[in-house]
Structures are given as C-alpha cells and as structure tokens.
Amino acid sequence: MNPAKIKYLPFILFILLSCSLSTLKAAKNTQITYTISFPEAKAHYAEIEMDIAGLNQPQLVLKMPVWAPGSYLTQEYAKNVESITAASDSKLLSVIKTRKNIWNVNTAGISSLKIRYRIYTFEQTAENSFIDYSHAYLSAPGIFLYSAGMLHQSSVIHIKPYKNWTRISTSLNPVKDDPFTLYAPDYDILFDSPIEIGNHDIFTFNTNGIRHEMAMYGGGKCDKERITKELTKIISAESDIFGENPNKRYVFIIHHTDREAGSAEHLNSSVIQIPGRVYADGTDYHRFLSGLSQEYFQLWNGKRLMPASLMSLAYDREINSTELWLADGISHYYQNLIMQRAALYPTANYLENIAGEFNRLMNNPEGTDEYQINANADVWEKFYRHKGNYEGDRTISAIRGSVIALMLDLEIIKYSEGQRNLDDVMRYMYVTYYKQLKRGYTSKEFKAALEVFTGQNLNDFYKKYVTGMADMDPNQYLNYAGYKLSDRKESVDNESAMVLAAPGNGRIRYAIEDLSPRLSASQLLVRKKWLSL
Numbered sequence: 001m002n003p004a005k006i007k008y009l010p011f012i013l014f015i016l017l018s019c020s021l022s023t024l025k026a027a028k029n030t031q032i033t034y035t036i037s038f039p040e041a042k043a044h045y046a047e048i049e050m051d052i053a054g055l056n057q058p059q060l061v062l063k064m065p066v067w068a069p070g071s072y073l074t075q076e077y078a079k080n081v082e083s084i085t086a087a088s089d090s091k092l093l094s095v096i097k098t099r100k101n102i103w104n105v106n107t108a109g110i111s112s113l114k115i116r117y118r119i120y121t122f123e124q125t126a127e128n129s130f131i132d133y134s135h136a137y138l139s140a141p142g143i144f145l146y147s148a149g150m151l152h153q154s155s156v157i158h159i160k161p162y163k164n165w166t167r168i169s170t171s172l173n174p175v176k177d178d179p180f181t182l183y184a185p186d187y188d189i190l191f192d193s194p195i196e197i198g199n200h201d202i203f204t205f206n207t208n209g210i211r212h213e214m215a216m217y218g219g220g221k222c223d224k225e226r227i228t229k230e231l232t233k234i235i236s237a238e239s240d241i242f243g244e245n246p247n248k249r250y251v252f253i254i255h256h257t258d259r260e261a262g263s264a265e266h267l268n269s270s271v272i273q274i275p276g277r278v279y280a281d282g283t284d285y286h287r288f289l290s291g292l293s294q295e296y297f298q299l300w301n302g303k304r305l306m307p308a309s310l311m312s313l314a315y316d317r318e319i320n321s322t323e324l325w326l327a328d329g330i331s332h333y334y335q336n337l338i339m340q341r342a343a344l345y346p347t348a349n350y351l352e353n354i355a356g357e358f359n360r361l362m363n364n365p366e367g368t369d370e371y372q373i374n375a376n377a378d379v380w381e382k383f384y385r386h387k388g389n390y391e392g393d394r395t396i397s398a399i400r401g402s403v404i405a406l407m408l409d410l411e412i413i414k415y416s417e418g419q420r421n422l423d424d425v426m427r428y429m430y431v432t433y434y435k436q437l438k439r440g441y442t443s444k445e446f447k448a449a450l451e452v453f454t455g456q457n458l459n460d461f462y463k464k465y466v467t468g469m470a471d472m473d474p475n476q477y478l479n480y481a482g483y484k485l486s487d488r489k490e491s492v493d494n495e496s497a498m499v500l501a502a503p504g505n506g507r508i509r510y511a512i513e514d515l516s517p518r519l520s521a522s523q524l525l526v527r528k529k530w531l532s533l
Helices: 003-028 187-191 225-241 275-282 282-297 325-339 348-361 374-380 397-415 422-436 445-454 461-463 475-481 522-529
Strands: 031-037 045-053 061-065 083-088 092-094 095-099 102-104 110-120 134-139 155-160 167-170 173-175 180-184 193-196 202-206 210-217 249-257 264-265 269-273 482-488 512-515
Touching: 083 095, 110 512, 155 187, 167 180, 167 210, 167 249, 173 445, 173 461, 180 187, 193 210, 202 225, 210 225, 210 348, 225 282, 225 422, 264 282, 269 282, 275 282, 282 325, 325 348, 325 397, 348 397, 348 482, 348 512, 397 422, 397 445, 397 475, 397 522, 422 445, 475 482, 475 522
Parallel strands: 031 155, 210 249, 249 269
Antiparallel strands: 031 045, 045 110, 061 102, 083 092, 083 110, 095 102, 134 193, 155 180, 167 193, 173 180, 202 210, 264 269, 482 512
C-alpha cells in the first residue's frame, strides 16, 4: 500500500465510522407508517399513504421491488404505480423518476413527509395483487414502496377495509389486538407476508401446538375435517425431518379461481391458487395436497436453510445464483415423497409421479442438454411464463433438481445400508447452518455434507448432473431399490399438457417398472427405507 495512504488510514476510518454511526442513528430515529384504503376497489385500485418521520438526510430514494419472495420471476410492479406525490407540511416536493422502479425526493432540511400513490391491481397470480369489490389480495412487494438504505426499518400498516369487508388473514402480527393494524419488523418480513382482506372463509387447526389458519376465498366445496387431518399428517412428517417446527403461527391463503394459477411459499405463510373443483376429483385433490406439502416444506428448505447466494435480498434486481436447485429442486422432490410417507395415496401413485417427472424432463427439449447451473439463471425470465415458447416446464431447475435429489437419496440409503437417507443431510444442514452458524451455506458445503452421509466421493456425480450436461441416467439409482425406468415407446401426443414434445421425435412415455420378486436383500432394504414401508 502507498505509505501516504497508510498515514491517513486512521483518519479515513474515523470518518467512515462516523458516517456509519450517523446513518444508523438516523435510521434508528425513523418511523414509517403505511395506510392502505380501497375507495375504488371495483376499479381494482388501492390507495397508499406512506408517512416517514425522523428523517435526517438530503435525499430520499424510493424503490419498488421487481420480484417477490417465493417466486423467482422478474416482475414489473412499478408499472402499476400511479399518481405518486410527496409533501411535507402540506408543501409539495419534487418527485423525480430516475429508473423504471426508482423515484428521488429532495428531503434537505425536512424531517417528515407523506408519500401518496395509487396501485392498479388486476392480475390473478400468487405473485401479483388483485382487488375488486369482493376482496383484496395484496402481494406486498407490489404494494409497498421502500426507501433505499432502510430495508431493516420496521413499519406499521393500517388497513382501511372496503365497505363491508370484515376479515383479514396474514402472517404479520396485529398491533394491540387490532387485526387491521399490522406490524412488520423489517422489509424482508413485510415483503414475505401476503395479505388477504374481505369476507373469506376461515378455519383453524393446531398441530403440535402450532396454530394453522386456512383462509379460503372464492367458494370451493371442501371437506374441512379431511383437509385438517391430512395436512396434519404432512406437517408432522415434515417437522420430523428437521426435528422442530419454527412456526408459532402459519397461514394458508387459498384462492379458488377458474384455473390453476400457481403458488408461492413465504416465511410463515403460503398462497395457493386453484380451481374450486379440485376437491371433487381424487387426482386433482392429491395434486392440491402435494402442492401444500411443497410450500410448507420450504419454510425450512428455502426460507431458513438457504444457499448463501440467495440470502442477499436485493429487491430492485433479480438474484444470480447457481444453487436454486438446492432450495427449489429438493423441496420439489420431497413434496410427493411426504405424501407417500403420510400414506395419503398408494405407493403406485408415488411411483407414477416419479415417472411423470422423468416424462417432463426427458421429453423436454432443454431437459437433457441444459446445465443445471444455467437453469438457475433462466428461471428469472422463463419460469412461470406461459406465452409463446416460454412454458413453465422449459425451465427445468425444479424438475432436474428433483431428479438429482432422488438419485442422491437412493445413493445415501444404498451406501449407508439403510441407516441414513437425504433427511439426515437436510437435518444436519438445518441445524448447522441455520440454527448454529446462522448463515447460508455454499454449494461446496452442501456437497461435503452429502459425501459425509454417503461415504462416497461425489465429484463424478456433480460433474455429470450438476455442473455438467450428462443425460439423466436414473436406472443405476432406481435399481438400488429394485425399480427400473422403462421406455414404453408409446406416443402420448394428446395425453397430457404436462409433457412437452422433443423436436422431431414425438413424446415418449416412461414408466417405473418393479423388478420384484427377484430382489436382493440389499434392494429390499433400500426400498423399505426409501418408501417408509
């Protein structure tokens, strides 16, 4: 280092420390309050007032997120912001839009101000808000502007319901027992807490002392006792994997729509949008339950146990990570495995679901020639999109990640002689990195844990399936449990929209073939451990 720079280093550090302390002091004295009303609910508008007090800075930079926690899809929330104004003591201030989702306000000499704006909401998806005369579903990242440098700031949210709305469901805690006044300790929690307001149906149940709320909008003739019983099995099975349930309260928000519009997991809640008819059909109902299973599983894997690369929550841009398959793919693997363990359908159904995963992957034009790590980047632009050539299954991070998890699970069971499985790895990672070290993990650290529990070097496995483009070859692993993936050479062009055509060679149906009764003792042991038989 230059000697001159060394000479002035203590002075520079003093200045930086002083600036940091001043910023922390200013942030500590800042109070933020939102008031949301719906005078034009029929026209799909919400009106928001953002009051900021205790300011001590020359400029306020307001931002609107471009993505929502629980959904790895680039959004354009800023397009819905209208009529934004800023005022202090009734004096209007200049608001300058510098980017598509950023507004600057000159706050020199100003200690408090009020920001007013309107939000248009007319998208029925789990990631986007929707308001009409019957209810308001608020996806928080598309509703709340935030100030740069204040993501750790707490806020209070006042909800003024439209006309006869009497109910609210959210994982945010009420203030002084007023359900329409909510408290958010910081923006990470606020943006991860959707809010349902209206006159929706609510029922609750307790599992292991944890209160679960089902908020169901749009009708749907469901058997509440059955849902309670079967969800309790799912929740208990997942809690057993990690050794605890970190919730005190959990909220399921269910929207019954005319079509399946997706789902999103959150820290203490989840949103599922499904047709109301799902309860009448066994297959659809099981898909509904398995969807709940995945969203709930991610309160551990994906929300608390996380790759370090996903923990930097920069809401004004997408996060680049090569480990999304660990959070999303492994959770996808467990969603149906938990259904099998909870005996919510026969083993044959579970094996059909696995075959379906291979159908989706291996009939996919990108499924066998895409790096897994590239799939993590593509997810921001392609996943969840259903327009033109962008179909959900074309981004295979979750599907390929799920198949990788299946093969790793069987590898662990095989080489531990039925003493361990992927559960042990997930529990170890959760306890070590979330509870003890209180940080995210790296891909290298996850691989090291897998190698401890398999007792095998996984370099070749990773080179083939994670960092490489090798075709998926599951039969080595399925054979550990006495199964085989067979190619029936049957065209299924019109059978299912879930299977995509590979260019030029049609669609092939893959099926899981049982190799019984000629099974070795080792295969029987692996099968028993894997399927919890």
